[in-house]
């Protein structure tokens with residue numbers, strides 16, 4: 001009898017017994033509705049409203065981040081044409097430098113969309129020299145030019161992933 005009284009039901013699913021509570025608003029939630037965050041279980045509404053407050057980037061941040069990513073990655077990719085194999089070691093370092101430069105420019109503001117836009121700008125910056133070479137040679141890609149492009153391609157992938165994960169990976 002007493003146990004019956006203590007049974008709570010999920011607010012979103014009135015027929016499902018709740019085994020958890022959101023640790024922010026204390027709402028009873030079922031396993032389906034619970035989202036495991038770094039600080040414990042939360043309801044979807046709380047997670048959503050929190051994500052909104054984390055999206056603090058302004059349009060200036062977008063402008064700065066995209067410009068820095070584009071310019072620095074482009075400069076780096078020009079160097080890659082000269083250093084070849086050493087790209088493997090230098091690309092992650094370049095990624096860290098670019099990510100730090102962007103982080104300083106946008107201060108502590110953050111947003112997932114901003115980081116995604118930055119990653120796209122990084123990829124474009126890395127591919128730009130290749131695209132201009134392709135445009136100059138009239139898109140005649142032979143086996144030789146594929147070999148020529150292998151390092152810029154590796155560079156672009158390494159730098160883009162390094163920049164994105166360094167920016168987005170900062171603990172919330």
Ligand SMILES: [Zn+2]
Pocket residue numbers: 022023024025026027042043044045046
């Ligand atoms: Zn909640």
Ligand SMILES: [Zn+2]
Pocket residue numbers: 010011012013016029030031032033
């Ligand atoms: Zn539920």
